[in-house]
Amino acid sequence: MLLLLLSLLPALASAAAYLNGQSKHADPLPHIPFNPHWHPAGHSFWFRRQIDDSASRFMTVNATSGVQEPAFDHAALASALNKRGIEATENDLPFTFIDTSSTHVRFRVAGAGMEFDGAQLKDVLGVRENILVPLRLEEPSEDAGGATSVRFVNTSPRALALWWIDTEGNAVAYGPLAASSELLVHTFVGHVWRVGETDGRVLAVWRAGIDEGVARVGEKVVSKLGPESKTVAAKGRAFVRGNQVWVRDESGRETQMSTRGSAETPFRLTVYHSPDGKWAVVWQFTPAQSHNVYMVESSPKDQVQPKLKTISYLKPGDKVAVDRPRLFDLEGRKEVETSEELFASPYAVTNVGWDAESGEYRFIYNERGHRTLRVVGMSTTGAVRAVIEDTQKTFIDYSAKTYTHAIPGTDDFIWMSERDGWNHLYLFDMKNGTVKNQITKGKFVVRSVEFVDDKKRQLWFKGYGLVPHQDYYHAHLARINLDGTGLTVLTKGDGTHTWKWSPDFTKFTDTWSRVDAAPRSVLRDAVIGEEREVVDTGNISTLLRGALVAERFVAPGRDGSTPIYGIIIKPKNFDASKKYPIIEQIYAGPQDFFVPKAFSPLTRQRDIADAGFILVQIDGMGTNWRSKKFHDVCAKNLKDAGFPDRIAWMRAAASTRPWMDLERVGVYGGSAGGQNAAAAVLFQGDFYKAAAADCGCHDNRMDKMWWNEQWMGYPVDASYEASSNVGAAKNLTGALMLIVGELDTNVDPASTMQVVNALTVANKDFDLLVVPGGGHGSGGSTTLGRRRQLDFFKWHLLGEKPKLWNRVGKGASG
Structure with missing residues (x-):
């Protein structure tokens, strides 16, 4: 999926052609989807209500009483903006996001922060912005609504690159994102955008929302094979130097513990220390092979002669980068030999971490071929065991169906698996590696876990197939106890649902629709899903416009x-x-x-x-x-x-x-x-x-x-x-x-x-x-x-x- 920034101008023209092509015919189905924004205290939220094709109002909803009212005096604000030379009407204001965290409404116009107290308009610096949350996985764009915009903020000191992901998942190069700069991109609701390095490495992906959003990207880059840190370890800690693992004791004395590192098989910089500080695990890796793909750019913009383009691109059967966790005794200042029999042919390994007693380090091993996925435990004695293991004759869908969560203060561990033929959640005892109970069960699938309440031992999840006699793919929200009891579907209504939680997770807004039914939005409680207030409804005839x-x-x-x-x-x-x-x-x-x-x-x-x-x-x-x-x-x-x-x-x-x-x-x-x-x-x-x-x-x-x-x-x-x-x-x-x-x-x-x-x-x-x-x-x-x-x-x-x-x-x- 990685794209290199090859020739920006042709690709930029391609992206622009698509976007301009859509904007030529004013969106035949104009609609501002319901998009609530909760006050930090959780007592209310605001949203934009559409009045007609070109008019909308900002509304606030009291989450306790359900009372709705305008978020501010729209006519007075429009008048104040016009006096500033900013064109506005009460139903068509030049912004789509407001900050209600202070006593007065705040917003941004053309990058400038402003505050309106009902009578006066003044400039301010602190405006809470609509920060977009990066997607976990890159997804195709959706045609979910009308025009919107995303402000990309590059806080790093180097130039980055921007791609648009089209509705079929194809990445289209859009242009550069200069170092320490901002770029406002006009796009459409539901469209997906990627920011990456100019060499093609993906940094983050966002989906454009109804309101102008801010997508920030900076120095921190997380590697697929494990995060790396260049921070030098403190005294009494392990660290990596010169392709070897060292330890520095309390007196400042440094001792080399490893001998097997080399330029060809170095150690990664991240060190996983045990809670008691006596042990450490460092991953040694062998880089992937080089596989170049060559392409000829026939018509470059800057010369008559064609150009040869070369990219690194692994294909099936190629040699992947291999990580091998290695265990070190910091008091003995030496490596502890461990068998790699249980992780001999990795596609990738993922850190899980140490147990609370500092007796075992754990990681997930994804075997090449994706038919075995296991949690491997590496004891400080050198013994290695399979704590949890899933095997399939066909494949394990590791890229979409993996979830883990350790319950603090216990040996309980939540694990996602298709072992019974459906994607479900299981509660494991990590001490003995046994299933305590299956949390979810039935002819439905868990799509994702929303959050886990460790104290109440409950979790909330998104699922498909939860409601009989509906389209199987309708998304619904449900709650269940970790012992597998008390399954409660919290969303009601025949349609696919989206929701947005209050800050304290006690309430949520629930919006559902179908391709043949207009959206409807209500406020619900998070325990039984009781409907507290109807917030917004759409009209299918109005939305379809013939x-x-x-x-x-x-x-x-x-x-x-x-x-x-x-x-x-x-x-x-x-x-x-x-x-x-x-x-x-x-x-x-x-x-x-x-x-x-x-x-x-x-x-x-x-x-x-x-x-x-x-x-x-x-x-x-x-x-x-x-x-x-x-x-x-x-x-x-x-x-x-x-x-x-x-x-x-x-x-x-x-x-x-x-x-x-x-x-x-x-x-x-x-x-x-x-x-x-x-x-x-x-x-x-x-x-x-x-x-x-x-x-x-x-x-x-x-x-x-x-x-x-x-x-x-x-x-x-x-x-x-x-x-x-x-x-x-x-x-x-x-x-x-x-x-x-x-x-x-x-x-x-x-x-x-x-x-x-x-x-x-x-x-x-x-x-x-x-x-x-x-x-x-x-x-x-x-x-x-x-x-x-x-x-x-x-x-x-x-x-x-x-x-x-x-x-x-x-x-x-x-």
């Missing part, structure tokens, strides 16, 4: 029983007497599910549907957040992509919707979705007639290591070849359009060109669009790419051949 409601549909999958969920979007001029070709937007990446659940504009989907198609999105087997069995369909089998479920779903939908034409089905997608789209016409050509594949990882041996080994396994075996679009290129029977950016640093662009070569050798016709200077997702992030894809489907599914169309491939015609 557009047709997206339709939810569920039908059995390939096995005839498992519910498969999807949505159907009709064109705005829909005529039930006509038959429409179907276009599926596909992304079958096993890391998540992808069918929208909450109300959102669905802008790109509607643009395609309005051209004369029925647009569908479906989550088939092999995608995430259902049972382990459902997920395992993808194991060593990414070519499956849930196609049998998708086809069964479309057939079921068309059986009662005669306007859906199953003889004209197209599909498009980018990245993993690009692989899926091409696979549709290579492996399922009897059903899919046309496919547009953007920046596809068409052969999993060519793509990034971490994502592909997670699902395809290690070592690289025949399953990789079996899922390759390159090997299947000879099977092409329908129409295929391939798009690639020549500077794609997410997916090696040679992956697309190898499909081109295989199609050429097989004497197959195809369409190819290469974007000079383009990065990952050039088909979806450029105006040309989106237009060419739509023209492609109009030609092959509607019979509308574009006036200008350059075909590339065997037998191509102009």
Whole structure:
């Protein structure tokens, strides 16, 4: 996923083209989503209430009485701003975030802090800002609402780089973020932005909210393989110097304890000292191999001649960096020998820490191939044991389904696992490594843990499948005791829920919606979920402004029983007497599910549907957040992509919707979705007639290591070849359009060109669009790419051949 800052200008143009393309048509579904901001004391919160397309008011809600009122005198403030030469009206103020922590309202306008007491406006320095919290994992952008902005603040003394993550998860280079500077970026609600080093290392990722947000990034960088610190150890502590581990005693005497360190296998700088100060663990590591990928920038801005670009990019089967925890006796000033039998083939290790008695150091070992995940205990005697262990025949979804929490003052440890076939939480006794009890249990999954009350021995979690007779993927909040009793679903209402806690976690606001239902927001208590006050409601007719409601549909999958969920979007001029070709937007990446659940504009989907198609999105087997069995369909089998479920779903939908034409089905997608789209016409050509594949990882041996080994396994075996679009290129029977950016640093662009070569050798016709200077997702992030894809489907599914169309491939015609 790492991107290097290669050529900013072409990539910047790509990002700008997408954003400008969206802003051209004033958002057809204008909506300010409910977004509460709690007072630090927790007694109230404020939010912006939309009045019409261009008007809003700031409201405060008393969390005890439920009384709502304007947060300040809007007319008086607008008048005061106008006197300052700042254009404003009472329903259209030039800011979207207010600070209510003081007795008067504060805000920022054009970077300047101001305070209004109801009559006078004055300049102030201390304004509490809307600091955005970085995402735990990078996620695709969502079209969740209208325009907003993010102010990126770089507090480090070096230049950084900024990327926008599009709606299919593709990273588009946006531009530089100068050292010790700020940059205000105009974006859209739900869009995701990444800041990283200019060499491609990711520092943090944020999602833009309704209000202007501040994304701060500075000197502190956390390595995936463990945090490093350059702080010199105090007396009586271990430290690293010259590739070896040393100890300094109370008198200041320094003694070298290790002898095995070298420039090739150094020790990391972080030292994990035991609570009693008598022991320490330091990780020794062997760096990963070098694997360079080369790309030619054909049309650089600063010269006529092309440039060769080189990036470091590990692929499946390559040698990873290996960390090996080593134990040291600080009183004896020596290393304690320990066996590495239980962590001999790591993909990664993660620190857990010492037990309270300083008798054992613990860490998580993720075995290469991702079929074993264990907590390893390293005793001060040198003995090593498996404290907790999970094994799977297919894979362990370590990248999305890991959670640990130690209960202070006890040996209790919360561990997330799919050992019973569903993603649940378990309470372990770390002394003897046994399960005390399963905390959550049933045919639902735990998505994440909100927080744990260690004293009350309760936890709150986000789950899917918690409410019968609802869409399985609806997110709900629940509370449960650590002994597994007292499961209580706190959110009510048929829809997917989001919530925001009061500072003391005794109350929360609950907002829910669906693609076919407007948002509704209420205030609830955190114990039983009792509704205390209705805060805000939306109107679906107003939000849609004449557009047709997206339709939810569920039908059995390939096995005839498992519910498969999807949505159907009709064109705005829909005529039930006509038959429409179907276009599926596909992304079958096993890391998540992808069918929208909450109300959102669905802008790109509607643009395609309005051209004369029925647009569908479906989550088939092999995608995430259902049972382990459902997920395992993808194991060593990414070519499956849930196609049998998708086809069964479309057939079921068309059986009662005669306007859906199953003889004209197209599909498009980018990245993993690009692989899926091409696979549709290579492996399922009897059903899919046309496919547009953007920046596809068409052969999993060519793509990034971490994502592909997670699902395809290690070592690289025949399953990789079996899922390759390159090997299947000879099977092409329908129409295929391939798009690639020549500077794609997410997916090696040679992956697309190898499909081109295989199609050429097989004497197959195809369409190819290469974007000079383009990065990952050039088909979806450029105006040309989106237009060419739509023209492609109009030609092959509607019979509308574009006036200008350059075909590339065997037998191509102009």
